[in-house]
Amino acid sequence: MNFTFLNDTYGESVVLAMGGGVVGCLFGFFAQRSRFCLRAAVIEFWHRQFGEKLSVWLLTFATAVIAIQSLIVVGALDVSSARQLATRGSLSGALIGGLLFGAxxxxxxxxxxxxxxxSATGNLRALLSGLIFAVTAQSSLSGALSPWRExxxxxxxxxxxxxxxxxxxLGWTHTTGLWIGVLWLLAALYFTTRTTQRTWMWLGGIGTGLSVALAWWWSFQVAHASFEVVPLQGITFSGPSADWLMRVIAPNPPGLNFDFGLLPGVFLGAFVSAWWGRELTLEGFKDGYSMRRYIGGAVLMGFGAMLAGGxxxxxxxxxxxxxxxTAWLALAGMWMGAGLMDRWLDAPPRSAPMLVQP
Structure with a gap:
């Protein structure tokens, strides 16, 4: 693909938005088919039920690591200028934000x-939670919550x-990073032996991971072929959610970029997947407690994501x-925060003590 021609013909911002849309569609389709979800994987892990959800997450993560590190090794990708590496970071923000996001x-x-x-499948609980997540993320970025984040x-x-x-x-090379990805893949292979539904678990997990790698590769190719400074972008949902909120309500919304196409693409891909699998159905809240729980969780996720950097x-x-x-610290915080919150909220009650007969 000739990115110089695409940049000259349509402009970098349009090419990035197109890439975001394509990557988003792929991510949404494969994530919906495979039921990719970190929360579900963490719950299985902490409950010692190493099954399909954990396998899907491991397949996604391993595929992303292998694909990205392979691209770097062969010279098709350079992430040294990525925000996660090229700017000053916060270790406290990564850990605390990860804990809050996980909870x-x-x-x-x-x-x-x-x-x-x-949301794309008709889940109104998720739709409301997503909107609150976006509002909180924007408030954490430049609104009332930003002083606390700073x-x-x-x-x-x-x-x-x-x-x-x-x-x-650690003094390691990207080849070592590639082998680390292979180790993660072997762990995923081990856990897949405990599951029975493997077709879409494999296809969806690998497809989701490849879409993460494709996002880095696409933005790098656009930047490499441009005479302008084009920031590298990968798949994330906190910043794009805040940007899309401002596009709806702000008089001077953000311009076209990779994130512009990402969220609509994910929604469309997930909708097509759910329609194809006959899984479109409207779902709402069951009671007031559920609604309070989802709203509170969305606020924690929005603030935590902006604090953790993703x-x-x-x-x-x-x-x-x-x-x-900082990403690895945030990820560790998410696993810990989710495990603690699950134990507090959703752990089954302990059995009542047995009564001693007189």
Missing amino acids: GMVMTRGCASRLLVL RLSAMWTVDAGPSRDVLAL CAVGAGVTGGAIFAL
């Missing part, structure tokens, strides 16, 4: 990407460059696959 995704029963995918982020920071790169910190996909997979230190 929130248990409350809403889905991470940010899962909420968007479920204070927490400033507690423990890390310099840009090698200090944010796990591979560089959502479960943006930090957990997109940033984790390029071995950004």
Whole structure:
């Protein structure tokens, strides 16, 4: 594909938006088919029920790592200028934000990407939660919650460059990163032996991971073929959600970029997948408690994602696959926060003590 021709003909912003739409469609389709969800994987892990949901997440993550590191090794991708590596980061923000995001995704029963995918299938709970997530993310970025985000982020920071790169910190090469991805894939293979429904688990998990790699590759190719400064972008849902909110309500909305096409693409891909699988159905809240739970979780996710520098996909997979230190910390925080919140909210009650007969 000739990106120089595309840039000259349509302009970089349009080419990025087109790429976002294509990548989004692929991500939405495969994520809906495979039921890709970090929250579900974490629940299986903490409950020691290593099954399909954990296998799908591991397949996605392993595929993304292998594909991205392979592209870097062969010289088809350079992520050194990516935001997750090239700017000053916050270790405190990554860890605290990850904990909050993990707790929130248990409350809403889905991470940010899962909420968007479920919205496309007719889940009104996910739609409302997604809207609140977007409002909170925008407030955390430049609104009433931004001072809190800035204070927490400033507690423990890390310099840009090698200090944010796990591979560089350990003295490893991208070839080593590739082999780490292979190890993750072997772990995914092991857990797939515990499941029976494997076709879409495999296709969906691998397809979702490849779409993450495709996002990095597309934005790099546009930037490489341009005389202008074009930032590298991967798949994430916190920033794009806030941007789309401003496009709807602000007098001077953000312009065209990769994120412009991403969210509509994910929605369309998930809708097509659900329609094809005959899974379109309207779902709402059952009671007031459920509604409060989802709203509270969406607020925690919106603030946590902006504090951590990304959502479960943006930090957990997109940033984790390029071995950004803050992304791995955020991902660890998400697993911990989700496990603790699940234990608090959804753990089955302990059996009542047996009565001793007189």
